[in-house]
Every structure is written in C-alpha cells, then in structure tokens.
Amino acid sequence: MTPEELRAARDRVVPDVAASGLDVLFCGINPSLTTAATGHHFAHPGNRFWPVLHRSGFTPRQLLPSEQGELPGLGLGITNVVARATARADELDAEEFRAGGAxxxxxxxxxxxxxxxxxxITAYRSAFGEPRAGIGPQERLIGGSHVWALPNPSGLNAHWTVATMAEEYARLRAAVLTSRRAS
Structure with a gap:
C-alpha cells in the first residue's frame, strides 16, 4: 500500500461478511486503513486475527484476509462496532462507539x-456502556444471541500473544460447540 492509497481509504466503509444464523459474528472495533484500501477485514500485516482464528480451531487452515468470503460457509462472519476506517481506534470518540453499539x-x-x-474489550465497554466488563462471556444477550468479549488481535495489543489469544478464542469455540449440542 502506498501512503496515498492509505490516505484515500480514510473514512471508507467496508462491507460486512455476514449472513443470518451464523455460529459467531466477530466484531472488530473499526476498519484499519489497510482493510479499507483492500476491502478485506483484518488486513493489516500486523493484525493477528487470521492466525488466531486458525490456531483456536475456528478454521481448518489459516485463511488470508482475501479469503474472508469463506467464513459464512464455516458459520462465521465479520462486522465492526464503528463502520468508518481510521488509522487508529483512538481516533473514534465516545459518541461513535455508543451509536455503533446501537x-x-x-x-x-x-x-x-x-x-x-x-x-x-475497550470497544465492548464503550459500545455497550459496561465499564467493568472483562474478557470472556458476558451477561448480556442481544435478542437471542450470547455475547463474548475477546482480546483485540491488533499488533498494537502487546498484552496478548498469538498463543494466549488463541486460547481465549478456543474458549469461545468450545462454548459454540456446547451450545450446538444443546440445541
């Protein structure tokens, strides 16, 4: 990506990868400029979403961002709390998060x-007005959908490694499999 292509991607909206009745709808904070420039979610080279998704068992192999269209066939989708692309999530204000949550x-x-x-977790807390929420399953239901807060896979999130994130994502996967068996 050239600096010009990235600048031109600012404020673009990237279409969701979604369908009705998915097992999991993953929700990012907002698209990065790389995501907006390519049209592929979690496309920044430093983002660890795709390796974590595979290592946690959600995908049979590590998908490339350009293969995001395969997700609905696996019962998975992607959306964002805030639709507009920015260079950094800290460019978003509290009102955008609240509106995005709604x-x-x-x-x-x-x-x-x-x-x-x-x-x-910060995006979850801001979007849903739950400042004490932690990583893991939440008490909140949206319609009939359960909610889980996961670590941010951005390369800027140094508190979590690929391995520790994959463990947390795998906890969600286990909950998905358990809820499938219960239905």
Whole structure:
C-alpha cells in the first residue's frame, strides 16, 4: 500500500461478511486503513486475527484476509462496532462507539448469530456502556444471541500473544460447540 492509497481509504466503509444464523459474528472495533484500501477485514500485516482464528480451531487452515468470503460457509462472519476506517481506534470518540453499539445491536437482532464476539474489550465497554466488563462471556444477550468479549488481535495489543489469544478464542469455540449440542 502506498501512503496515498492509505490516505484515500480514510473514512471508507467496508462491507460486512455476514449472513443470518451464523455460529459467531466477530466484531472488530473499526476498519484499519489497510482493510479499507483492500476491502478485506483484518488486513493489516500486523493484525493477528487470521492466525488466531486458525490456531483456536475456528478454521481448518489459516485463511488470508482475501479469503474472508469463506467464513459464512464455516458459520462465521465479520462486522465492526464503528463502520468508518481510521488509522487508529483512538481516533473514534465516545459518541461513535455508543451509536455503533446501537447499530450493532440492531444488526445482531436481525442476523441472529448464536454468538456475537467483540474483539476488543475497550470497544465492548464503550459500545455497550459496561465499564467493568472483562474478557470472556458476558451477561448480556442481544435478542437471542450470547455475547463474548475477546482480546483485540491488533499488533498494537502487546498484552496478548498469538498463543494466549488463541486460547481465549478456543474458549469461545468450545462454548459454540456446547451450545450446538444443546440445541
């Protein structure tokens, strides 16, 4: 990507990869400029979403961002709390997060995934007004969808390694499999 291509991607909206009745709808904070420039979610080379998704058992192999279209066939999808692309999530304000949370709740009610997985605890807290929420399953239901907060796979999140994130994502996968067996 050239600096010009990245600048031109600012404020673009990247279409969701979603369908009704998914097992998990993963929800990022907002698209990066690389994601907006390519049209592929979690496309920044430093983002660890795709390796973590595979290592946690959600995908049979590590997909490339350009293969995001394979996710619905695996019962998975991707959306964002805030639709517009920025260079960094700290460019978003509290009102954008609150409005994004309301939009996300409406989308989840419409699409009815078994689980909404918000990748970024700060984004979850801001979007849903739950400042004490922690990583893991949440008490909140949206429609009939369960909610799980996951670590942010951004390379800027140095508190989590690929291995520790994969363990947490695998906890969600186990919950998905358990809820499937219970239905």
């Amino acid at each position: 939009d996300l709740a409406a989308k989840v009610e419409r699409l009815a995934p078994a689980w909404l997985a918000v990748v970024g």
